[in-house]
Amino acid sequence: MTPPDVPGRARPEGKVTIAEVAARAGVSKGAVSLAVNDRPGVSDATRERILEVARELGWRPGRPAGPRSPVLAGNVGLVIARPARMLALEPFYTEFTAGIESVLAERSFSLLLRLVGAVDEEIAVHDGWWRSGQTRGSILVDFTEDDPRIGALRPLGMPVIAVGHPGLTGGFPSVWTDDAAAVTEAVRYLAALGHRRTARVGGPAALGHSGIRTRAFDRVVAELDLEPAPSLSTDYSGEQGARATRTLLASAQRPTAILYDNDIMAVAGLSVAAEMGVSVPDELSLIAWDDSQLCGLTRPSLSAMSHDVFAYGAEAARRLMAAIDGGPECSGPVPTPALVPRGSTARAR
Amino acid sequence: MTPPDVPGRARPEGKVTIAEVAARAGVSKGAVSLAVNDRPGVSDATRERILEVARELGWRPGRPAGPRSPVLAGNVGLVIARPARMLALEPFYTEFTAGIESVLAERSFSLLLRLVGAVDEEIAVHDGWWRSGQTRGSILVDFTEDDPRIGALRPLGMPVIAVGHPGLTGGFPSVWTDDAAAVTEAVRYLAALGHRRTARVGGPAALGHSGIRTRAFDRVVAELDLEPAPSLSTDYSGEQGARATRTLLASAQRPTAILYDNDIMAVAGLSVAAEMGVSVPDELSLIAWDDSQLCGLTRPSLSAMSHDVFAYGAEAARRLMAAIDGGPECSGPVPTPALVPRGSTARAR
The missing domain is CATH 3.40.50.2300 (Response regulator)
Structure with a gap:
């Protein structure tokens, strides 16, 4: 997996000494130590030359000798x-x-x-x-x-x-974690329970795994020929999870199920459903993600895409x-x- | 507040240089750097002597010169x-x-x-x-x-x-935080609501602030001439909070109010009350501590001794x-x- 041109891996570990770095750079061992520890005492030009040599030789301070302190490895x-x-x-x-x-x-x-x-x-x-x-x-x-x-x-x-x-x-x-497989399982399960309008309250759109989940969600909704339903983006906070849930429950085409990208938003969503008089699970099914201890503590408890974080x-x-x-x-x-x-x-x- | 005999504060900051430490210890500046950075290259005896001198002079590496990197202060x-x-x-x-x-x-x-x-x-x-x-x-x-x-x-x-x-x-x-004052306020409030039998689900007994809260709880219970009620110790987990709540609600002298030492235990206690058919707040009042976002998300929401953690x-x-x-x-x-x-x-x- 390591490309051959990666410095620091160019030679086997533990073969290079501080003395070799010092000799190659034409400085004392103390100067090498100052340079790599970012301490004052050597000029910027010397520091750069030492770091360059250290990189070339694949040397890092303290590694060959190992830690001196048993509590600070x-x-x-x-x-x-x-x-x-x-x-x-x-x-x-x-x-x-x-x-x-x-x-x-x-x-x-x-x-x-x-x-x-x-x-x-x-x-x-x-x-x-x-x-x-x-x-x-x-x-x-x-x-x-x-x-x-x-x-x-x-x-x-x-x-x-x-x-x-x-x-x-x-x-x-x-x-x-295989997010695409997990999203697919969640939506298939809801569809098997008869939910044709499942919405999703997702995480920040900029995060790569949010994109993976969104694409998997859209794919399985299309495959199962379910009604198109929104994927809303949030910052993962309970506050934005609550707001997204209010938006969904107030929409003309109210979803009958919501899949959340974490658990704190699902806990908030459960509270919003109660506030809006929408009964969970009779009128609305909710699935959380991550499954911290919160999911088992709510009433009703929260179904979740569970993993050991x-x-x-x-x-x-x-x-x-x-x-x-x-x-x-x-x-x-x-x-x-x-x-x-x-x-x-x-x-x- | 600083006792005069504390090394490292013996002289004003920034007045001692690595050169002075080196001179006093009779070594090079590089050796001082190696010693204080716990790097190989000096003997244990020399290292000890250098560290001793550095302590005496109140010198610490890198401090007078300040950080070199703007992102790593x-x-x-x-x-x-x-x-x-x-x-x-x-x-x-x-x-x-x-x-x-x-x-x-x-x-x-x-x-x-x-x-x-x-x-x-x-x-x-x-x-x-x-x-x-x-x-x-x-x-x-x-x-x-x-x-x-x-x-x-x-x-x-x-x-x-x-x-x-x-x-x-x-x-x-x-x-x-003034834990004794907060415990006192909580118990006084419950007493004003007519609760004569308030129990407490506390944190680990070994922690000093658990002791402060327990003593304040016992004191205010005595002052207000309330019925004696237990303070149970836990590890702060929801699991132990649930167990303590079951113990209290199953006891012959069931409390009408419970004060918790954090919020996750109060959330768990709310769930136990529902499981045991004890209505909150009709038959049982609960007060949480710390007041993370959890307290606003439960049904009913949790009263809490709230502070901005x-x-x-x-x-x-x-x-x-x-x-x-x-x-x-x-x-x-x-x-x-x-x-x-x-x-x-x-x-x-």
């Missing part, structure tokens, strides 16, 4: 380009990052976490962490179509796990740790979200 | 000694850390996050991060009575913000950043959680 980077307030509202990221941390903790690794406003800042952060030796690899999330991180970060030769379908993540090794994060971290250990990069899906029917779905009347 | 450490699965279930930490990150992001800081199993590992992680220059300060949470972190970390002279009542956090500058995390981060900037350490509370009455509380029948 290294850091893994995660950058999230979403507003902080929105992050606080979505159970997905809590569970996903907790899964990552569970695996890192076993190896005495820490998670270096950063919120940014835009993808160019994200690129600069990963790049800076890697070049300065602060991280030994990164987890990339929220891929878009033609994601600029692919071109910018792939040449660094940094161990990476991309969370997203290989159709979105370029040459990065990746881990993903904690395990998904843990699997991403395990694959990254394997790459950091110098193992082969490998991509693969985690289990496809499976329908768990609960109290919010029933036969269409 | 530094890291702040946060260690959490809770099981990862439990962390994934509690809205409090999601909102609290999102609040922290929102402030760090403004300053191009990142959060270095680690899960550990026990407090001695937590101490080693903070200590290691600080000594190796990976963090410029730490946020400490989940204080217990006689917390061992006070004795172990205070002498490092590392900028710290402690999240917890000053009665628990020793000499650390701290930020807290995101803002609480942001305030902790702001105080830590002020300390990192060399400002005076200062402690103070954030606003006391305030009762927001919703659909889950009513007059006792």
